[in-house]
Amino acid sequence: KNEVEQSPQNLTAQEGEFITINCSYSVGISALHWLQQHPGGGIVSLFMLSSGKKKHGRLIATINIQEKHSSLHITASHPRDSAVYICAVKTGTASKLTFGTGTRLQVTL
Amino acid sequence: ETGVTQSPTHLIKTRGQQVTLRCSSQSGHNTVSWYQQALGQGPQFIFQYYREEENGRGNFPPRFSGLQFPNYSSELNVNALELDDSALYLCASSTEPGQGSYGYTFGSGTRLTVV
Numbered sequence: 001k002n003e004v005e006q007s008p009q010n011l012t013a014q015e016g017e018f019i020t021i022n023c024s025y026s027v028g029i030s031a032l033h034w035l036q037q038h039p040g041g042g043i044v045s046l047f048m049l050s051s052g053k054k055k056h057g058r059l060i061a062t063i064n065i066q067e068k069h070s071s072l073h074i075t076a077s078h079p080r081d082s083a084v085y086i087c088a089v090k091t092g093t094a095s096k097l098t099f100g101t102g103t104r105l106q107v108t109l
Numbered sequence: 110e111t112g113v114t115q116s117p118t119h120l121i122k123t124r125g126q127q128v129t130l131r132c133s134s135q136s137g138h139n140t141v142s143w144y145q146q147a148l149g150q151g152p153q154f155i156f157q158y159y160r161e162e163e164n165g166r167g168n169f170p171p172r173f174s175g176l177q178f179p180n181y182s183s184e185l186n187v188n189a190l191e192l193d194d195s196a197l198y199l200c201a202s203s204t205e206p207g208q209g210s211y212g213y214t215f216g217s218g219t220r221l222t223v224v
Contacts (some may be wrong), residue, residue, distance in 0.1 A: 004151075033213070041146075041197045042217035085150060096142065096165050097201075097213070098153035 001085045006087050006100035014108050019074040021103045023087030026068065031090040033097065034061050034072045043086070045071070074109050077107045111204050115216035122223050128189045132200030134181040135214040140164070140204065141183040142143070143175060146197040146218070152156055155198075187221075195223045 004025045006055050025034070034046040047061040050071065054061050058077075063070040074081055084100050084104050088097040115132045122128050134141050140159045144152035154167035158177035173190040181202070187194055200216040 035215070040201070040217060041220065043199060043201075043215035045213055045215065048212055060191060088151075096154045096167070097144075097152075098154070099144075101149075101151045 002100070003088055003098050004087055004100040004105045006085075006103050008103060009101070010104045011106070012076050013105070015078055015109050016025055017077050017107075019077050019081075019083050019103070019105065019107075021087075022071045023070045023072070024068060025070075025089050025098075025099055027085075027089065027091050027098075029068075029089040029091055032063055032070050032072070033088045033090070035086040036082050037086055046085075047109065070091060074105075077105075079109060081105060082107050111168050112216045113200060113216035115198075117219060118217065119220045120222070122197050122221065123192050124190055124223055128187065128190060128221060130187075130198050130200075130219045132185070132186045132202075132216055134183065134202035136211045138202035138204055138214065139181050140176055140202065142203070142213075143183070143185045144199040146171070146199060148196070152199055154217050155185065161171045168191065177201045182190065192223050195221060197221075207214060 003032040008020045031050045033048050036044045049063040058075045060073040084102040086102045116131045130179045142157040143155040149184045155169050156166040157164045161177045177183045197218045197220050198209040199218045203213045
């Protein structure tokens with residue numbers, strides 16, 4: 001079992017839909033990151049969470065430390081949101097990240 | 110803010126050869142981490158450099174080695190390339206490790222193909 005599990009693996013939505021991507025982890029963490037990776041490979045950091053909730057534009061990220069679970073929500077989805085969304089957790093005192101395998105999102109018109 | 114730059118962007122090498130990948134860290138960051146991402150998989154931690162010293166290593170053989178320079182840029186070297194080394198290699202810079210939560214800046218990656 002991977003230390004970081006994401007669901008779903010693939011997601012297709014129509015423009016305007018509300019989207020939720022889930023991340024569960026099995027280890028103690030000091031922070032959780034949500035990242036966006038486009039087909040070219042570059043990764044953009046969306047959020048870094050250690051508790052509660054963060055919002056940036058149409059993106060909202062929440063984390064429940066007790067349940068070891070985080071969600072990334074996209075409101076009013078748009079085709080430009082199409083990408084792979086990756087959850088990564090930081091464990092221990094070093095800054096190593098352990099990544100989930102990602103959720104591939106396709107938003108269609 | 111200059112961001113993180115990786116070079117080259119794409120590279121094709123023959124099995125058995127050696128390769129050097131380069132990464133410049135973001136201004137103000139002194140820690141660089143390298144990750145290998147195979148097709149369809151999440152990135153896997155290779156190692157991290159902090160103030161020119163290796164500061165943690167993942168489950169990769171010794172033929173994967175690295176360097177960090179006084180300006181905090183970094184190199185990843187892979188000797189005796191194998192076909193399974195074909196992957197996207199990502200570099201991420203950050204501020205000092207072990208200081209609690211902080212952000213990472215990722216480069217766009219180097220796509221290595223070993224034939």
